[in-house]
Amino acid sequence: MTANLILEDVYTAYDKADVLEGVSLEARSGEITCLLGSNGAGKTTTIRSILGLTPPRAGNIKFNDAALTGMATHRIVGLGMSCIPEGRKVFPKLTTEENLRLGAYQQTDEKVIQQRIAEVYEIFPRLEERRDQLAGTMSGGEQAMVSIGRGLMSAPKMLLIDEPSLGLSPLYVKENFKIIQRINERGITVFLVEQNVRQTLAIAHRGYVLSKGRVVAAGTPEELRANEEVHAAYFG
Amino acid sequence: MDLALLGQYVINGLMLGMMYALVAVGFTLFFGVLDVIKFSHGDVLMVGAFTGYTTFLGLEAAGVHMPVIQIVLLVIASTVLVGLLGAAIAKYLILPLTNAPALNILLATMMLGTVLREAVRLFFPEGSNPKRFPRLLPDTVIPIGGFDLRVDSLMLLIAGVLVIVAIHTVINRTKLGLAIRAVAQDAETARIMGINFELVVLVTFAIGSAAAAVAGVMNGLYYNEINFGMGLLLGVIGFAAAIVGGLGNIYGAILGGFLFAALQTIGAVALPFASAYKDVFAFAVIISIMAWRPTGLIPEKVSERV
Numbered sequence: 001m002t003a004n005l006i007l008e009d010v011y012t013a014y015d016k017a018d019v020l021e022g023v024s025l026e027a028r029s030g031e032i033t034c035l036l037g038s039n040g041a042g043k044t045t046t047i048r049s050i051l052g053l054t055p056p057r058a059g060n061i062k063f064n065d066a067a068l069t070g071m072a073t074h075r076i077v078g079l080g081m082s083c084i085p086e087g088r089k090v091f092p093k094l095t096t097e098e099n100l101r102l103g104a105y106q107q108t109d110e111k112v113i114q115q116r117i118a119e120v121y122e123i124f125p126r127l128e129e130r131r132d133q134l135a136g137t138m139s140g141g142e143q144a145m146v147s148i149g150r151g152l153m154s155a156p157k158m159l160l161i162d163e164p165s166l167g168l169s170p171l172y173v174k175e176n177f178k179i180i181q182r183i184n185e186r187g188i189t190v191f192l193v194e195q196n197v198r199q200t201l202a203i204a205h206r207g208y209v210l211s212k213g214r215v216v217a218a219g220t221p222e223e224l225r226a227n228e229e230v231h232a233a234y235f236g
Numbered sequence: 237m238d239l240a241l242l243g244q245y246v247i248n249g250l251m252l253g254m255m256y257a258l259v260a261v262g263f264t265l266f267f268g269v270l271d272v273i274k275f276s277h278g279d280v281l282m283v284g285a286f287t288g289y290t291t292f293l294g295l296e297a298a299g300v301h302m303p304v305i306q307i308v309l310l311v312i313a314s315t316v317l318v319g320l321l322g323a324a325i326a327k328y329l330i331l332p333l334t335n336a337p338a339l340n341i342l343l344a345t346m347m348l349g350t351v352l353r354e355a356v357r358l359f360f361p362e363g364s365n366p367k368r369f370p371r372l373l374p375d376t377v378i379p380i381g382g383f384d385l386r387v388d389s390l391m392l393l394i395a396g397v398l399v400i401v402a403i404h405t406v407i408n409r410t411k412l413g414l415a416i417r418a419v420a421q422d423a424e425t426a427r428i429m430g431i432n433f434e435l436v437v438l439v440t441f442a443i444g445s446a447a448a449a450v451a452g453v454m455n456g457l458y459y460n461e462i463n464f465g466m467g468l469l470l471g472v473i474g475f476a477a478a479i480v481g482g483l484g485n486i487y488g489a490i491l492g493g494f495l496f497a498a499l500q501t502i503g504a505v506a507l508p509f510a511s512a513y514k515d516v517f518a519f520a521v522i523i524s525i526m527a528w529r530p531t532g533l534i535p536e537k538v539s540e541r542v
Contacts, residue, residue, distance in 0.1 A: 053424060077430035089425040091418055102418050105411075106430040154430065 002029040002064060003080065003157035003189040005050065010059035012042075012049045019045045020056070021213040027158070032180070032190040034200045036230070037210035043193040044086055046210070047162050050191075051083060052076050063158070078106055082156030086163045086193075088147040092136025096127050099135050099146050103153025113153075120149035123179070141172045148179060158189040165196045177203055201225060243383035249501035250494075251389060251458055254396035257493030258451035259474025260481065261403060262444030264489040267478070268420035269440045272330055272341045276349035277448060278471015280318060280325075284449025285369070285462040286356050288314040292370050303372040307457075310372075314453050315446040322445025323438040331437065349467070357464040366463040369456030392454050399450050400490060403443065407486065416440055420484070448474075469515075476522050482532025491533060496522065 005027040012020040019042045027033035037043045048054040050061055052073045061068040068076050082103070091099050100120055104113050121128035124145040130138060135146050144164065151159055161180060165173040173196065181203045184190045194200040201207060201221040209217040209230055217227050224230050259281060266274045291310040300306060329348060333341050357363040373388030407413040415436050418426040427433045451470070456462045477496045481488025499521050503514030525533070 051428060053427065072432070073427040074430045074432045077428065083428045085425060085428060089422060089428075091421045091425065093421055094414075094417060098414060098417075101411075102414065102426070102429045102431070105415065150429075 003027075004029050004062075004064055005158060005189070005191060006060075006062045007046070007050070008060040008062070010046075010049055010056045010061060012045050012054055012056045014045075014054065018057075019213050020049065022059070023210070023213070023215055025208045025215060025218070027189060027191045028206065029189050030184075030187065031205035032184050032192055032203055034192045034194060034204040034207040035210055036194060036197055036200060036207060036224075038195065040212075041210040042213040043210055044162055045213075047083065047085075047160050047191075047193060050076075050160060051081070074106075077154070080154075080157035081160065082151045082154050082158070083160040084147050084151040084162065084164060086166060088140075088143045090135035090138075090143045090146045090150070093134055095132050095134055096138075096146055097131045099150050100127075100153050103150035105154075107154065116153050116155065120152060123152075123182075124149055140168055144168060144172065144176060148176075148183075152183065152188075156188060158191065159183065161190060161192045163193060163195065165194065165199070173199065197230070239381050240383045243380065243385065245501050245505060247385070247389050247393075249497045250393055251454075251497075252500060253494035253497030254393060255451040255454055255470065255493075256473050256477045256496050257490040258396065258399065258447045258454075259470055260477035260489035260493045261400070261486055262448050263475050263478035264481075264484055264486055265416075265440050265444040268484050269416060269423075269437050270326075270330065270334065272334075272338065273345075273475070274325070274330065275342060275346040275471065275475075276325065276352060277345075277444075278467030278469070278474065279349040279352040280322060280445050280467070281448040281452040281455075281470055281474075282356065282462070282464060282467035283321060283352055283452070284314045284318040284445075285452030285456045285466065286360070286367075286464075287317050287449070288453040288456060289367055289369055289462060292372075306370070307372040311450070311453055314449045318449035318452075319442035319446040322441040322448075325445075326438050326441035327434075330441075331434065349471070353464055353467070360464075363464055366461045369460050369462050371457070371460050373457060388457065392458055396450070396454065399447060403447060404486065406443070412436075412439065476519070480522050480525050480529075480532055482534040485532070485534050488532055488534035495533075 007023055007025050010020050010023045011018055023046060035043055035046060045054060049056045050068065052068065052071055056069060063079055063081060066079055091102065097117065100117050101113060104116055107113055126142060127145055127149060130142065135143060164176045164180065168176065177199050180190060180192065192200060192204065201224060204221055206220060207224050208215050209224065217224060217229055259277065262277050266272055288310040291313040292306055295306050295309060325348065329344055330341060333344060360367065373391055376387045377384040378387060407416060415426065415431045418429065418431060419433060419436050423433060455466065473496055477492030478489045480495065481492030496518055499518035500514045503517035504511040507513055507517065
């Protein structure tokens with residue numbers, strides 16, 4: 001089950017202003033690849049480009065051998081891509097279970113869906129207690145569980161995670177990073193977008209630093225920690 | 237007032253309420269998935285009635301005279317063709333305009349309504365005049381005290397309830413319905429889930445338009461008369477019903493539809509010397525309700541959209 005994601009010289013614009021200016025990076029199968037950067041660097045735009053929500057205006061995005069550029073989002077998802085979006089984005093007026101079911105929308109076998117729901121409840125027993133509760137009425141931490149569980153429901157080859165620690169208490173943040181590591185250990189390739197440098201580099205195999213729409217540094221966590229630019233930007 | 241007259245008012249009110257509810261459900265579904273107001277909806281209803289009428293003429297010409305077969309076929313033809321029409325309107329007119337200001341969609345669909353109206357008026361011989369819609373349902377009555385309950389009215393009401401229950405079931409009990417609700421709440425995240433957004437929108441427009449076609453055929457079967465402008469008032473009333481019930485909410489739309497019909501009926505009863513003013517009365521009350529509850533009787537915040 002390989003899951004290599006490659007971006008080649010990607011330019012993405014909202015209206016006419018380029019937000020990504022020639023981003024090239026690679027997320028290797030089986031690894032956790034992180035993309036670090038401050039607000040407005042273009043991290044979320046990178047994810048939107050990969051998913052086809054804001055299609056790039058130039059450049060190539062390849063997932064294994066498929067060219068994602070120009071493909072509709074639901075087809076990209078059908079290739080084994082899944083996403084835990086920024087701000088969790090649970091469907092507030094649907095129950096926990098309905099949210100999870102939507103994660104496996106393209107799965108038609110009810111038995112498989114049931115089995116995956118059971119797996120998610122195993123990871124997050126709290127969700128089973130709240131299976132019929134509307135997601136919008138749950139706490140931020142619980143919504144994060146719904147969002148992560150929903151992202152796993154399609155049994156993806158690759159999981160894109162956009163700022164999982166945003167708006168969560170430090171305790172949950174720590175818990176979240178542990179869960180991401182566990183997900184990766186199950187064989188799912190992870191592409192993690194974060195601002196939280198220390199915790200991200202602690203679990204990543206490889207990372208990129210994005211600044212003003214360009215990749216300014218790349219390497220292993222050790223290399224990035226030693227990189228002066230990264231230091232200047234984050235550890236100051 | 238005697239029982240016969242009261243019964244007549246009640247049945248008539250329920251029948252109108254059913255038609256309004258069916259139209260309002262469409263408005264609310266379209267707004268739910270795309271945040272758009274589609275002003276051609278009333279004229280789509282009219283196309284539904286005329287599709288049914290044309291099917292009837294075709295069957296007569298083909299020598300099919302059994303009312304049961306005629307009604308089944310004309311309902312199928314009307315709902316299927318108008319469902320496709322609704323999907324086509326969404327695909328070629330509304331989806332391309334989703335990034336334009338909302339006013340543009342309003343205008344474009346309003347103009348489309350005129351196109352549909354004029355096309356029907358010019359296409360049918362003497363299209364400006366009302367057309368006689370066939371009486372296909374049994375004309376027997378069930379006497380209840382002094383009141384004669386018409387069997388055809390009863391059948392139409394039951395059919396309306398079944399359609400509404402069917403829509404409710406699709407929205408709340410099926411995978412397609414789950415996708416529609418997801419798109420209504422957050423279209424982008426729905427796409428991330430692997431939902432084919434465009435397909436869901438088209439199907440939703442098909443469902444809403446087919447419901448309007450049912451209302452159009454129902455109108456024809458009840459009054460035995462249709463005309464090219466029938467969708468204008470029904471569209472405005474359906475829209476008002478959807479708004480007053482809380483746009484985006486199906487139960488609100490149904491409530492709004494029956495509320496409007498109730499107001500018209502009360503207007504007709506309470507103003508015996510001026511019953512022609514019943515619409516004036518009903519719209520005036522609706523305006524007051526809107527001023528009192530601007531977000532509708534069942535506002536979106538506390539209720540599940542679609």
